[in-house]
Amino acid sequence: MTDTSVSRSAPWSDRLWSSVLDGDERAAVDSVLDALDAGLEPQSVLLDVIAATQRRVGEEWAADRLTVAQEHAATAINERAVAALSAHPACRPGPGSRGRITVACVDGEWHALPARLLAEVLRLDGWRVDFLGAQVPSAHLVTHLHRTGPDAVALSGSLPTRLPTAHAAVIACQSASVPVLAGGAAFGTDGRYAKRLRADAWAPDARAAVNLLAAALPKPGPAHQAVDALPHLSDHEYTMIASARSKLVQDTMAGMADRFPPMREYTELQRRHTAEDIAHIVDHLACALYVDDDRLFTDFLAWTAGILTSRRVPAHSLVLALETIGLQLHDFPRACGFVRTARESVARTVSSPSS
């Protein structure tokens, strides 16, 4: 993203933002079409106006200024803005000389808009794009690949907890000899998880993806299994913790109530929220074990601490939850290490006067 494209698009993204906030679909569509009429490049409208607005939706949710339901409403309106844009004559696809590509989200992924935007940008760049959308089971993706024989798959993921599923999709695509370009927040800000899962390429954003794909991706190597890319999986810590998730959540709830008596007075709703938070922590721990990177876990907890703070929930509860989880994991040295690192990091954040 260049500075000039940002400054040129800023007024339009402000206008789209206020339309989205009002839930005013017609105003939202008008603002992107007006941006186009005012001479903004279609790619810039997609990425600097619509994507920027969507980013803001996420930030506002994190800051507790939007509810999840409002986030969905805003996303639906942004989707309609994309649809209106792609029907506009100025957004006719390029000459179609680039080849064919499949754009899909990791199975279980709900954030389809980034992938949709990438699909539109690639279409503008002359690709023949098959956009499969969110919630694509690997079986469907692979069937699609066999039937259409694309030059590449662009796989979008925003939730780190879906990395094991993403890995299965990467392996399935590569086994069908189709190279995979991974993108989205799930793969890490520097793409380190894309590399670890042996994706054939990683792009930090849509523009980078367009550039990377302009030079053909190399054909993937011979078919392999998950443990070939991630030999640490043979210690079974991931498999065992992932399959014992429910019990771990339950035991952690009980353990926390022992150590923190006021928890016994929690309302049903409070208990439910606490259980959901613990389940999230366990899910992220499992995924950190899957990719063997404690940063995935620590980053998630730092983010959660921020979310809790913005909702005026004391983040100390996280330290207690981590301690209680850690007590149950003494048979899992890798998991124990991750929990210890994360607990120390959260404890530092919580006790630092600036937070």
Place this chain on the structure above:
Amino acid sequence: MKTRKVPGRPLPDVTLEASPHPVVVLDEAGRVRSSNTAATLVFPALETGAPLADGVPAWLAEAHARGEGTAHGAVGDRTFRASRSAPAPGGAAWWFTDTTEQSAAEEALRRERGRTAFLVEASNQLLSSLNARRCMDTTAQLAAGHLADAAVVLGPSGRRRIHVTRAVRGGPATRELLAVDPAEVPGLADALAGFPAVPSRWIDASTVPGWLVPDGFGPVGSLMITSLPGNGAPPGALVLLRREGAGPFSEGEEGFARVFAARAGAAICAAQLYAEQSAVADLLTEDLLPPVLERIDGIELAGGYRPSRDDHRIGGDFYDLYPAGVPGGETMVVLGDVCGKGLEAAVLTGRIRTTLQALRLVEPDHERLLELLNGALLSSRHTRYATLVLASVRRTGEVLRLRLTSGGHPAPLIVRADGGVETADTSGSLIGALPEVQATTYSTELRPGETCLLFSDGITEARGGPFGRDMFGEERLSEALSHCAGMPAEAVVEHVRMLASDWLGTGRHDDMALLAITAPRRPRPGPAGGQGHGRSTA
């Protein structure tokens, strides 16, 4: 036992004669001192007293001059390994072992290993794709890389045109559909018909037509043709090309090329059969897929569907839309659940949808419609029954008038503009099980921003949550809906789908279906001078 050294004494020739190996003994100056009969048979030019180099090939003389302990090389049409020993200080003896058979065996082993490695690689690449075009590309590239300088895959052929895929060693595969006559290439028509082609040495490479040869390849030195067996699908052919000067294909090479062609043919044929089967499956599935829902006559509609098996696209839950024929008419939607799962249940959903489509044209009354449907299902050979909800919607101004009737199905939920959630007061018996059905219809209105949600029990009975065993339940569904006032229909559906899916996690689930009917929010007055964008044409 003690060995006594005898300096300077020549070894008795009788010892050398006893050796089955040729032996040549040299003095300090490198002249031949003695040799056995075996040696003189191999090296007839050996002369006692003459320099070694005069009687043996250069490779041995040079190895001796460099002071090496072993050497290996050809003598005439045989190969020998030579080993040096030093029977006396300054002198030397070369002992020879005939390695002709061993070398040939080693060479054969090396070639076999190369071929096996190539076949493994070829299988890996060919097996990875069920796309026929990609299989043909891979076949051409593999053959060009390992069997020849270029390769051409022909087929499948249409009535007058044929797909030609060419690759030069190390290059990409290119594909063309050409109107050419395969009979122009000797033996090609036979190969395309699945018969053995003529041997390579019978084909005059200069007669090869230009359309066969990749651009820029240059003159063809030799070529061979083999059939790509079709195994039930139409066969193709593989043509291997060598440049001038590369020599013809040997019998062994032709045999190996046929082994490769058999594998490639099997892969291409499997891909073709797969494509045909999936095209048939798609065609048959088409009518069973839930329809795409969008705004119709001022009514916002959105649907969400997830079959119980992730590798299926259809299941026992269904919804359908029957638009009003005229503006302001009554649009009907149905959402239901056939007893059972998977493809068999899906087939019955198709029957119900088709039956409703016809019946609604003659019977607008819901209860009567359900009776007719019940009769139709009872008289069919299926023993399954179904539950469903009918919703008829008519827009009056900005208000949607709604009639809802449940046939044994969970009653729809309605979220009001203030976030209140109501359950539609309708109930009835399930359809297709008993001779009589009863149902009550509930009528209501949706004001702008209000949504009526039809859902299947796959949503409410989804088991999961933090403890992995609780049902999502109608209470959680109502709670979720209470945040959905004023939201577009898609957003309501997405919101509920996401909550239910997150609740499930990776657990097993039933078919899940959702359908939202929403009265669009009032558009805000446009900005001054804003003319709206209904104008994008041309």
